[in-house]
Amino acid sequence: MVVPRPTLKWYERLYLPALYAGLRVTLGHLFSWRKSGVYGDKTRDQQFKATLNYPEELWTVPPGYRGAPYLVSDSKGNTKCVSCQLCEFVCPPKAIRIVPPGLDGPPADRPPAEKMPAEFEIDMLRCIFCGYCEEVCPEEAIFLAKDYYAGYDPKLMRRDYALTATRRGDLVFNMRELLERGGTHADGHGKWEHKQREADDQQTFPLKG
């Protein structure tokens, strides 16, 4: 098949109009004093800037930002995941791998929950950040989050939106890493603690309530 080569007009052959068309957006930003909505939450200084000195300067992600899926702990630092494996089931690219505890596995952090994964891995290279895992989780244990985890060092590179590593294996996060990045999530209802309290109360007579 022969692709016909277009014959260019003389002004097209100058390439200057094409150069101008390409630079127009950049130049528009350069000479614009319009306030950038993207940097609304930044300092006044930065509000008028169109570019960032990445990676020294980092974009502050907006509040509703849905980043990578991480596991969260409850307010007492207990693992919330009960290894029901619904996220593993629903995950379209099969990025999640859970090793259930079995009969002799590690005991759950919260005794009434009986169960907690022996291992939990998410391959961030496979993850498509769809959020199904967060949606399906019956225990509110996995969230697509920004990572401002406890002990975060602002001098180090933020990982909010930059999942970077030098080896593939480094982007397969295990349970410890996922919990560290997920931080805590206080759900307020404390389902399992509530169950335990109810059960304990029923051990005494007359029953309370």
Added chain:
Amino acid sequence: MPAPATTETKPAPAAPPPIEKIKIKVDGREIEVPKLMPDWQGKPQPTTMLQACDLAGVEVPHYCYHPKLAVAGNCRMCLVEFGTPSMGPDRRPALNDDGTPKIAKSVLPYEPGTPRGAISCATPVSPGMEIYPSSPATKQMREAVLESLLVNHPLDCPICDQAGECKLQEYSVEHGQAQSHFVETKVHKPKAVDLGPRIMLDDERCILCTRCIRFTRDIAGDDALGIVNRGSFNTIAAWSEGGFDNNYTLNTVDLCPVGALTSKDFRFQMRVWFLKETKSVCASCATGCNIVVSSREERIYRFVPRENNAVNDCWMCDQGRLNHRWVGRADRLKDVLVRGQKSTWDVALGDIAGRLHRAAPGSVAIVASARLSNEELFLIKTLADRLGALTDSVPRDGAGDSLLVHGDKNPNSNGARIAGIAGAPMGSRLPQIAEGIASGVIRTLFVLGEDVTRHGISAELLARLETLIVSDILPSATTAAAHLLLPGCAHLEKHGSFTNAGGRVQKFMKAVEPPGDARAEWEFLSELISGKGAPGAAPTLEGVFAKMAAALPAYSKVTWGGLGETGATIALP
């Protein structure tokens, strides 16, 4: 229940009299149902509304009812609205204006506007009866019953092993309400109760359907379970702590419609929706219980019995059910070894073919396990006939019981007998083979799936052989002495068929991939016999089966396709 079933129709009387049919209506559709139908013991009893609805193809939800257990009628889930033809004051059937019989719907006696359902599992049908399993009243009854069953249910599906195959979940989706009227605190009962060595009980999840109690009392013959405490504090209990210990306890886990009884072996191992289900047969004894093998990513997680009324009904023994861990053992034979060196199938099979070709007639003996499939034993017999080889299998006797466990622990002893591999009795030619090796007559021994050092052919004798070809699954003293070692497959890793103690030919399908270079025995045997890619070779198992059926008169009436999922019974020679 009778001993291991051998015939197609078990307890049916010799010449059943023709059963009268009666006409009823299910959801307005007229159908004819037999007046009597077999109950859980197979005895003819008046047909129940549930059975009639089943015949009409209408599903009635139920928990406590099980076709193989006595009717208890305690869960109330199968309540249906119904009506019967009414009588006039003249004691004659009342008729509508159009001449059809007038149906009086069952209503509360003190509240004639309110339908009064009946539990369909225990209410017999009568001529002219109308059942309304889809009516609004029936629907309301189901919703109310389900709501009351869920009153104290902990709703801990995320940590419940039953999730995914739970009748409470299924019926809640189909018949449940999103909201409960119940506002009080749920009654909390003991969780993770150790009921027996293989069973864990969660009392909160139990709906007290008593299926487990009826099974273990009526079928297993061990009255170990009962209900203790009063009212909302009702709990299932074993007669003593951890006392639920017979060889059939795990059937109660299958029977349990909710997640109350769970198997310790399967507890927190894998969620059921990941499991691939493969129809197979248990190979732990000659009964050949039909099973479903649940596996995920080439790992076997559990065996579950599969209904076959000619063999095991819906049950299987705990021993057979838990006999699956060895398949994934790390020390499985994975490599083809020629004189201890890793080799390839082509090299090894070429070597074997050459050696067998050169061997003098009568200088070869074959010991083939009765754990191999019919097709493999047939191929071995073909090879033995060609070589004039002495063959035998190893008998494996143990304790049996009156329910399912057979004394013969080989799954395919009859297959070995029909193929002509086994001596009469099985194992009687093993001393002959040992003598032959000792006297130097037998120079080549081919062992498939057995450790012959434990059956009369010592390691010293094996050392005298010119050629020792061994195909096995796990390492043993025999595989250690092998000149040529061929890694074989467990029956869960290949297709094939077994002939059980009663002469039922049953097929098993491949559930998982064999490890490493291991190959199905029938594959390399047919390659060894016919040469790789030879025109006479049967490259498929169906082909081997067809050849076998043509060669062995016992199998002349069966075909691979005709075996179906539950097998076919042949006359044992």
